[in-house]
Amino acid sequence: MRIAFLLVVLAGAVFYSYIAFVDLDFLTRRGRLGPGFFPRIVGVGMVLLMIWVTVDALMKREADTSPAQKWADVVTLMALAIGYAVFLRLFGGFIATVIYLGVALSVLNRGRYVQNAILTVAIPGGVYLLFDRLLNANMPPALIDLPF
Amino acid sequence: MDIFGDLLMGLSVAITPINMLYLLAGAMVGMIVGVIPGFGPSAGLAILLPVTFGMDPISAIMMLAAIYYGAMYGGTITSILLNTPGESATVASTFDGFPLAKKGRAGPALVMQAVASFVGGTVGVILITILAPMFAQVSRSFGPPEYFLLAIMGMLTLVVMIGKEWKLGLISALIGFALGTVGVDLETGQGRYTFGSAELIGGIYFIPIAIGLFGLGELFFAFYQGLHKTGSGGIIQYENEERFWPTAQDWISTRMTMARHSVLGFVVGVIPGAGATIASLMAYSTERSISKNSENFGKGEMAGLVAPETANNAASSGAMIPLLTLGIPGSASTAVLLAAFLLWGLRPGPLFMEQNPELAWGLIASMYLGNMALLAISIFAIPLFVQLIKVPYRVLGPTVVVICTLGTFSVHASFVETYLMFAAGIIGFFMRLYGFSPAALVLALVLGPLAEEALRQTLTISRGSFMIFVERSASLWIIAITIALVVFLPLLNRFGKSAGQAEKAGG
Numbered sequence: 294m295r296i297a298f299l300l301v302v303l304a305g306a307v308f309y310s311y312i313a314f315v316d317l318d319f320l321t322r323r324g325r326l327g328p329g330f331f332p333r334i335v336g337v338g339m340v341l342l343m344i345w346v347t348v349d350a351l352m353k354r355e356a357d358t359s360p361a362q363k364w365a366d367v368v369t370l371m372a373l374a375i376g377y378a379v380f381l382r383l384f385g386g387f388i389a390t391v392i393y394l395g396v397a398l399s400v401l402n403r404g405r406y407v408q409n410a411i412l413t414v415a416i417p418g419g420v421y422l423l424f425d426r427l428l429n430a431n432m433p434p435a436l437i438d439l440p441f
Numbered sequence: 442m443d444i445f446g447d448l449l450m451g452l453s454v455a456i457t458p459i460n461m462l463y464l465l466a467g468a469m470v471g472m473i474v475g476v477i478p479g480f481g482p483s484a485g486l487a488i489l490l491p492v493t494f495g496m497d498p499i500s501a502i503m504m505l506a507a508i509y510y511g512a513m514y515g516g517t518i519t520s521i522l523l524n525t526p527g528e529s530a531t532v533a534s535t536f537d538g539f540p541l542a543k544k545g546r547a548g549p550a551l552v553m554q555a556v557a558s559f560v561g562g563t564v565g566v567i568l569i570t571i572l573a574p575m576f577a578q579v580s581r582s583f584g585p586p587e588y589f590l591l592a593i594m595g596m597l598t599l600v601v602m603i604g605k606e607w608k609l610g611l612i613s614a615l616i617g618f619a620l621g622t623v624g625v626d627l628e629t630g631q632g633r634y635t636f637g638s639a640e641l642i643g644g645i646y647f648i649p650i651a652i653g654l655f656g657l658g659e660l661f662f663a664f665y666q667g668l669h670k671t672g673s674g675g676i677i678q679y680e681n682e683e684r685f686w687p688t689a690q691d692w693i694s695t696r697m698t699m700a701r702h703s704v705l706g707f708v709v710g711v712i713p714g715a716g717a718t719i720a721s722l723m724a725y726s727t728e729r730s731i732s733k734n735s736e737n738f739g740k741g742e743m744a745g746l747v748a749p750e751t752a753n754n755a756a757s758s759g760a761m762i763p764l765l766t767l768g769i770p771g772s773a774s775t776a777v778l779l780a781a782f783l784l785w786g787l788r789p790g791p792l793f794m795e796q797n798p799e800l801a802w803g804l805i806a807s808m809y810l811g812n813m814a815l816l817a818i819s820i821f822a823i824p825l826f827v828q829l830i831k832v833p834y835r836v837l838g839p840t841v842v843v844i845c846t847l848g849t850f851s852v853h854a855s856f857v858e859t860y861l862m863f864a865a866g867i868i869g870f871f872m873r874l875y876g877f878s879p880a881a882l883v884l885a886l887v888l889g890p891l892a893e894e895a896l897r898q899t900l901t902i903s904r905g906s907f908m909i910f911v912e913r914s915a916s917l918w919i920i921a922i923t924i925a926l927v928v929f930l931p932l933l934n935r936f937g938k939s940a941g942q943a944e945k946a947g948g
Contacts, residue, residue, distance in 0.1 A: 328626035430851035
């Protein structure tokens with residue numbers, strides 16, 4: 294998994310450098326330093342260091358020994374967060390938060406039905422009051438209008 | 442105007458009902474953030490920064506600063522009662538804090554940590570009051586070459602403090618610099634890495650990245666570590682103890698400890714990259730080596746709790762000096778504070794105190810008041826924080842996701858920024874897992890555009906010659922200090938870490 298992550302970062306560094314060298318000018322027409330000057334230094338530095346780190350990691354390759362359960366909990370939380378992002382676009386801030394908390398608490402805080410039900414309504418209510426009423430901040434609008 | 446007059450003027454700015462209200466709210470929120478394991482001041486500041494947008498700049502900066510130093514107070518409560526530090530700067534407080542609680546002295550330990558934090562914080566603010574104008578005076582002659590070198594110094598010191606994984610720290614910083622180059626180049630108007638997206642023309646906004654890395658990333662990492670399963674079962678019940686208040690012996694035996702480590706912590710805090718964690722570990726180790734009761738350290742010695750507590754609060758004050766006078770944050774938390782200043786159109790640096798005396802001195806004055814408020818809160822609101830510790834992480838986790846998400850959206854009403862925050866959260870988790878440094882990334886994201894602008898101005902002035910960096914005496918001084926720090930800081934780091942490891946092995 295670590296190697297995969299390093300390779301993804303390396304690929305990103307190569308892509309960043311490619312754009313810096315191909316699309317961005319090193320000097321302006323007046324002969325001053327252009328928009329590509331700094332990205333080229335940063336890009337080359339990233340690529341060289343990433344190659345060094347990746348080669349090091351490949352040479353001392355160690356198996357991932359972390360228990361599957363550790364990953365399962367994190368992946369569940371990440372998946373729930375991504376689902377929340379999707380619901381947010383579709384149903385707006387308040388409804389998406391109610392749905393997200395309802396699902397998240399029933400998965401993570403199993404068996405406590407009354408507590409979960411109260412939190413599922415109380416937290417979005419509190420957050421709505423804080424952001425929308427007290428701070429007059431933007432709450433995400435819904436793409437799909439619900440009948441309530 | 443003299444320092445005393447400036448401070449009085451600052452006090453008149455700070456003591457308004459609305460400012461006091463925000464100061465108290467910031468102190469309280471800071472303590473709450475400190476109490477939650479896995480969340481430090483940087484996470485708290487990043488998550489709550491959007492909340493301050495509707496406020497007056499002085500109130501907002503005062504509140505954010507209170508969150509920053511308030512987190513140092515709160516982090517110790519879990520160190521003492523649960524043997525789980527709220528954040529890295531309070532790890533050293535577990536060494537003697539938890540044994541004290543186990544001995545039935547949780548009450549005196551909680552009071553003494555609050556007093557030690559107050560002394561450290563207040564001595565730190567007194568030293569800021571005296572030294573900040575002097576620092577600003579010295580740095581007044583700085584130009585673009587010096588600003589570029591200072592930015593590099595800030596980055597390098599943070600990277601060398603990472604230790605063995607310095608390459609990953611440097612890569613994290615370069616990723617931050619790379620993200621900082623996204624958007625329209627202000628000198629030529631050419632778009633960089635925007636890929637035709639209107640949302641990216643203005644660059645990658647700092648807040649979604651900071652909230653993602655420090656908020657969601659830390660939360661995912663806490664779940665990976667299994668914090669949601671541990672609960673608060675091992676919490677020490679202090680309510681039935683015979684005596685809540687410390688004894689006269691506690692006060693007498695620790696008075697010099699507080700004096701020593703206020704100064705030590707402040708000095709370490711001023712050094713960019715060193716920070717409160719190293720200060721607290723150094724203070725613990727130093728106190729143990731000079732104490733007459735060194736054999737009691739790790740078994741519930743009050744001086745072993747007071748030393749790191751004084752030092753970490755003094756260090757968080759010390760870190761404000763390079764931020765206010767040079768515009769260089771030495772840590773992730775002060776980087777978020779710098780970003781807050783920039784959002785308000787304020788540019789900390791040599792002229793900051795001269796051009797914004799009300800704000801600068803109002804902030805310093807508010808830190809005196811904030812420390813007083815925190816002393817009262819951290820003693821009398823202990824039962825409240827104990828209740829908070831009992832909230833299980835499996836409930837806290839989804840709630841934090843909601844606050845991070847809606848907080849990010851509320852800034853610009855942008856779904857793109859919200860998705861960016863989620864992406865930063867997932868990347869931040871992998872960065873933490875595999876030894877990268879989210880703090881270096883955020884610091885570089887803030888400093889990157891400033892460093893690039895300064896470098897291009899420098900090379901324009903010198904007509905492309907890098908010799909300008911050694912021709913100016915101020916630049917030469919900064920280079921010399923940077924080299925000294927790069928050599929000296931790893932030794933300091935090793936000293937602090939070895940103290941922590943020795944304690945773990947012994948305990």
